[in-house]
Amino acid sequence: MNLLLSIKNLSKSFKSNSGEIKVIDNISLDIYNEFFVILGPSGCGKSTLLRIIAGVDKPTSGNIIFQTGKPPRFGFVFQFPSLIPWITVLENVAIVLKNMGIPKNEAEESAKKYLSIVGLSGFENVYPYELSGGMRQRVNLARALSVQPEILLMDEPFSNLDPLTAENLRAEILDIWLSNITPMKAIIMVTHSVDEAIFLADRIVILTPRPSKISNIVNVDLPRPRNRRSPEFEKIEDLVYSYVS
Ligand SMILES: Nc1ncnc2c1ncn2[C@@H]1O[C@H](COP(=O)(O)OP(=O)(O)OP(=O)(O)O)[C@@H](O)[C@H]1O
Ligand SMILES: [Mg+2]
Structure with missing residues (x-):
């Protein structure tokens, strides 16, 4: 596996009326080309991490070192859907590409392609309010x-x-x-579902309640598609739950 990035001694605090709240407490992690899942309880600092x-928020101390020397191209799926209501589905995708300087025609062709990959061919010209949550x-x-992110970041995309x-x-x-x-080299996904983490991940980092530290890292070495009822799946489930609680 190729190392993509290293998180080094990362801490984050927020200032509030009642003083400083420490959210992340000295986390160090290496992330490779893998499906990596960050699992932790609500409010522990997963979205912050x-x-x-x-790169849209700064650590209080520590840093992130990218193997190539510079940040890769990220795609971000937010915890809460964030579509612009007054433009069509196609325009919602194409706008990001146009903002990157890609010409309109090309941006729209590309938007169509990715809408088809996610199973939304035929819905290009509808507005977000006409769509279901899924x-x-x-x-x-x-x-x-x-x-075309090198690393896809997803914050509880299914919750x-x-x-x-x-x-x-x-x-x-x-x-x-x-x-x-x-061209994706890694997916980094946040969840608080143990089942979802084991179903998807190559590796799971389990965080403690706030301020989050690393409780454990678990390798999920099961063939895909994974069978939730298999004894191997259940064994990993027991292991992960033992670190969560
Ligand atoms: N901009 C901010 N200013 C002050 N406090 C913040 C800010 N962002 C997050 N926090 C605090 O940091 C803590 C962690 O927040 P974060 O959103 O990272 O948690 P989370 O693990 O993603 O939770 P959830 O699972 O509920 O989404 C919370 O206590 C939150 O109130
Ligand atoms: Mg969150």
């Missing part, structure tokens, strides 16, 4: 993939979906990841 990796999250995914829709989308993300149709 992901934002720091993306479809909106697919648009978010298409938008994140359309920038606001019903169980069936979430399960379908998990399978599709795995397909995209395993098919190599995009």
Whole structure:
């Protein structure tokens, strides 16, 4: 496995009326070309850590070292869907590409391609309010993939979906990841679901409650697609739960 980035002694505090709140407490991690999952309880600092990796928030101390010497291209799927309501689905994806300086025609062709990859062909010209929650999250995914990220960051992408829709989308993300149709080298995903983490990840880092430290790192060495009822899956589940609690 190739090392992509190293998180070195990273800490983060926020100032509040009642003083400083420490959210991340001295985390060090290496991330390789892998499906990497960050698992931890609500409020422990998972989204904060992901934002720091993306470079949209700064650590209080410590740093992130990228193997190539500079940050890779990131795609970001946010915890809460973030589509612009007054433009179409196609424009919601294409706008990101146009902002990168890609000509309109090319941006729209590319947007169509990624909408089709996430199963939304035929919905290019509808508005976000005409879509279900699951479809909106697919648009978010298409938008994140359309920038051809080297690292895809996903912040609880399934937690606001019903169980069936979430399960379908998990399978599709795995397909995209395993098919190599995009130049993605790693996925870093945040979740608080043990089951989801084991279903998807190559490795899981388990964080403690705030201020988050690393509780443990678990390798999930199971063939895909994974069978949740297999004894091997359940064994890893027991192990992860023992670190969570
Ligand atoms: N900009 C900010 N200013 C002040 N406090 C913040 C800020 N962002 C996050 N926090 C605090 O940092 C802590 C961690 O927040 P974060 O959103 O990273 O948690 P999380 O693990 O993603 O939680 P959840 O699972 O509920 O999404 C929380 O206590 C939150 O109130
Ligand atoms: Mg969060």
